[in-house]
Amino acid sequence: MLLSIIVPTFNEMENVGRVSNVVRESMEGIDYELIFIDDSSDDTPIELEQLASQDNCIRYEHRVNERGLGTAVVRGFQLALGDVIAVMDADLQHPASMLPAMLEQVDHGAEVVIASRFIPGGSDGGLSLNRKIISGVARYLSRILLHRIRPIKDPTSGFFMFRREVIDTVELRPIGWKILIEVLARGKSDKVVEVPYDFHARSAGESKMSLREQWNYMKHLFILMKDSPIDLRLYSFLAVGLSGVVVNLAAYMLFVRIGIPILISGFLSALVALFSNFLLNDKITWRDVHISRWHLRATKYFLVSVGGIIFDIGVLDMLFRVFHLNYLFANVAGIIVASVWNFLLNNLWTWNNNKKSSMIRSFDDRSSRESI
Ligand code: GDD
Ligand code: MN
Numbered sequence: 001m002l003l004s005i006i007v008p009t010f011n012e013m014e015n016v017g018r019v020s021n022v023v024r025e026s027m028e029g030i031d032y033e034l035i036f037i038d039d040s041s042d043d044t045p046i047e048l049e050q051l052a053s054q055d056n057c058i059r060y061e062h063r064v065n066e067r068g069l070g071t072a073v074v075r076g077f078q079l080a081l082g083d084v085i086a087v088m089d090a091d092l093q094h095p096a097s098m099l100p101a102m103l104e105q106v107d108h109g110a111e112v113v114i115a116s117r118f119i120p121g122g123s124d125g126g127l128s129l130n131r132k133i134i135s136g137v138a139r140y141l142s143r144i145l146l147h148r149i150r151p152i153k154d155p156t157s158g159f160f161m162f163r164r165e166v167i168d169t170v171e172l173r174p175i176g177w178k179i180l181i182e183v184l185a186r187g188k189s190d191k192v193v194e195v196p197y198d199f200h201a202r203s204a205g206e207s208k209m210s211l212r213e214q215w216n217y218m219k220h221l222f223i224l225m226k227d228s229p230i231d232l233r234l235y236s237f238l239a240v241g242l243s244g245v246v247v248n249l250a251a252y253m254l255f256v257r258i259g260i261p262i263l264i265s266g267f268l269s270a271l272v273a274l275f276s277n278f279l280l281n282d283k284i285t286w287r288d289v290h291i292s293r294w295h296l297r298a299t300k301y302f303l304v305s306v307g308g309i310i311f312d313i314g315v316l317d318m319l320f321r322v323f324h325l326n327y328l329f330a331n332v333a334g335i336i337v338a339s340v341w342n343f344l345l346n347n348l349w350t351w352n353n354n355k356k357s358s359m360i361r362s363f364d365d366r367s368s369r370e371s372i
Contacts, residue, residue, distance in 0.1 A: 001031065001082075001083050001084060002031045002032065002033065002081060002082040002083055002084070003027075003030060003031065003032040003033075003082050003083075003084045003085075003086060003099070003103060003161075004032070004033050004035060004076075004080035004081060004082030004084070004085045004086070005023060005032060005033070005034045005035065005086045005087075005088060005096075005099070006035050006037065006073055006076030006077065006080060006085060006086065006087045006088070007019060007034065007035070007036050007037070007076075007087075007088055007089070007090050008036075008037050008038075008039075008069050008072040008073055008076070008087075008089070008090070009036050009037070009038045009039070009040060009044055009048075009090045010038070010039050010040055010044075010067070010069075010208055011040045011041060011042045011044060011205060012040065012044055012090040012091060012205055013040070013042050013043045013044045013046075013047050014203075014204040014205060015090045015091050015092060015203055015204055015205060016036065016044060016047050016048055016051060016090055017047060017051060018092060018203060019088075019090050019091075019092055019096065020034060020051050020055065020058060022092065022095075022096040022097070023096045023099070024055070024057075025097075026096045026097045026098075026099055026100060027096075027099060027100070030099075030100060030103065032057060032082075033057055033058075033059060033080070033081060033082065034057055034058045034059070035058075035059050035060065035061075035076050035079055035080060036048050036058070036059070036060035036061070036090070037060070037061055037063065037072040037073065037075050037076045037079075038060055038061065038062045038063065038072075039062075039063050039066065039067045039068070039072060040062070045060070045062040048060040048062070059079070061075065061079065063075070068176070069176070069177045069179070069208075070174030070175065070176055070177055070178070070179050070182070071174070073087055073174070073179045074172050074174060074179070077167065077172070080164075082164065083163065083164055084103065084106050084161060084162070084163055084164065085161065085162060085163075085164060086099060086102070086160070086161040087158065087159065087160055087161075087179065087180075088158075088159050089158050089159065091202045091203050091204070091205060092200065092202070092203035093126050093199055093200050093201070093202055093203070094115065094158065094159035094197070094199075095197055095198070095200065098115055098159075098195065098197055099161070101195060102115065102161045102195060103161065105161075105193045105195065106161060106162075106163060109191060110191050110192070110193040111162060111163050111165075111166050111189040111190065111191045111192065112160065112161070112162040112163075112166060112183065112184065112187070112189045112191070112192045112193070113160060113161045113162070113192075113193050113194075113195060114152065114154055114155075114157050114159075114160045114180065114192065114193070114194045114195070115154075115157055115159035115160060115194075115195055115196075115197045116153050116154035116157060116194035116195065116196055116197065117154050117157065117196075117197065117198075117199045118139075118153040118154045119153050119154070119194050119195075119196050120196060121196030122154070122196030122197050122198065122199075123198045123199060124199045125198060125199060125200065125201065126198075126199040126200050126201045126202065127199065131207075131209065134214060135156060138156055138178075138214070138217055139154070139155060139156055141218075141221060142155050142156070142178075142181055142221055143155065145221055145224075145225050145231060146181075146184075146185055146221070146224055146225060146228065146231055147228075147230055147231055148184055148185050148228075149181060149184055149185065151192070152184065152192060152194065153194055154194060155178075155180060155181050155184060156178050156180065156181065157180055158177075158179075158180070159197070160180050160183070162183060162187070162189065163189075165188070166183065166187040166188055166189045167183060167186075167187045167188075168188075169188065170186045170187055170188065171186075172186060172187075173223075174220065175216050175219050175220040175223065176213050176216025176217050176219070176220050177209075177213050177216070177217065178217055178220060181220065181221070181224065182220070182224070185224045185227075185228065186224070186227070229286075229287065229288040232285075233285055233286070233347070234343065236281075236284050236285040237281065237285050237342075237343050237346075238339075240277050240280040240281050240284065240285060241277065241339060243276070243277070243280060244273040244274070244276060244277040245273070247269075247272060247273045247276045247277075248269050248270060248272070248273035249269070250269075251268065251269035251272040251273065252265050252266060252269035254269075255268055255269060274301075274302065274305055277301075277305075278297075278298055278301045278302075281301070281346065282294075282297060282301075282351075286346070286347070286350075286351035289351045289352055290351070291351070291352060292351075297350055297351060300346075300349055300350040301346060301350050304341075304342055304345045304346050304349065304350055305342060307341065307345070308338040308339070308341050308342045309338065311334070311337055311338045311341050312331075312334040312335060312337065312338035313334065314334075315330070315333055315334040315337045315338075316330045316331050316333070316334035319333055319334070
């Protein structure tokens with residue numbers, strides 16, 4: 001089994017020789033190739049040329065018209081010949097001595113192995129306080145927004161390894177730095193393992209992290225979310241619900257204007273809104289799970305909504321009459337309970353036709369991932 005180690009470099013002339021040595025020492029007895037993808041403007045390519053001429057495990061590509069950590073790593077994936085691919089920084093902040101232990105996890109069935117700063121035994125001593133805070137917020141955001149990242153403690157690690165099959169059939173389009181997030185969100189992996197490590201201080205040169213990269217990270221998260229129907233579902237459902245209020249009011253005004261009695265107008269406009277909500281949820285919120293037939297989905301949606309109204313009124317009545325809460329507050333509480341009911345039941349029943357729901361599926365793949 002061949003391991004390809006991808007190392008992106010930008011102005012790391014003092015480090016490339018050192019990192020090659022550490023890798024060579026650590027990898028004794030293991031079949032590997034070390035591939036540098038270099039965008040430097042200093043003498044790093046000269047160093048790399050020399051290293052590659054002395055050691056046939058080492059290759060490099062110097063890019064002139066392109067820059068960027070994410071695209072450099074993806075380029076490395078394309079050049080890699082290994083069955084297993086690792087990504088590591090050049091500045092010795094990622095201890096190459098961990099590679100054999102990570103490879104062992106792959107041997108034991110892991111599809112992705114992450115060297116993690118945030119599980120017991122790991123540390124992020126190599127970051128300034130400022131960077132620690134930003135990095136913490138960045139990590140939590142990705143875990144909140146993307147269900148595939150949720151169980152991972154260090155999704156922004158720059159040091160990881162995976163089986164080639166994980167990315168074989170997907171197109172990676174990372175924006176900015178966090179290529180691991182791209183691999184986790186788009187790649188096909190169920191078994192992700194984290195192993196602890198100490199993030200050392202940089203050996204030489206300086207970090208290239210910048211405000212711009214933090215902005216790119218936000219864009220990256222947003223795009224990954226946009227491409228993931230499961231992660232968008234709740235937001236989409238809420239937006240459709242709001243649109244229903246507008247539709248309801250517009251229809252109501254129209255019916256009243258053409259002379260339909262107020263109560264009947266109210267009833268009819270509620271039906272119109274219900275139907276437009278169904279159509280939008282069908283086309284957007286649950287677009288990826290059309291298992292049953294259209295009229296069946298519509299009927300179920302209607303029944304769920306009737307249940308929602310009963311819940312709504314029930315909660316309102318209880319809070320207002322029994323607990324003497326403010327009448328507006330009681331109605332808001334009723335709406336919230338009804339929305340939760342509607343979302344869960346539509347997700348489980350209307351669109352998934354008693355098949356395992358995508359909510360459950362996402363819990364499943366959470367529990368089949370493990371952290372050690
Ligand atoms: N080819 C290429 N092009 N390489 C780049 C570029 C680029 O535009 N920008 C940075 N690099 C290389 C650096 O030369 C280094 O080898 C590696 O990418 C990481 O850059 P650093 O500037 O050292 O980043 P850091 O130490 O602040 O953060 C790193 O470690 C964190 C913890 O694992 C990154 O890997 C982070 O993504 C990671 O969270
Ligand atoms: Mn670094």
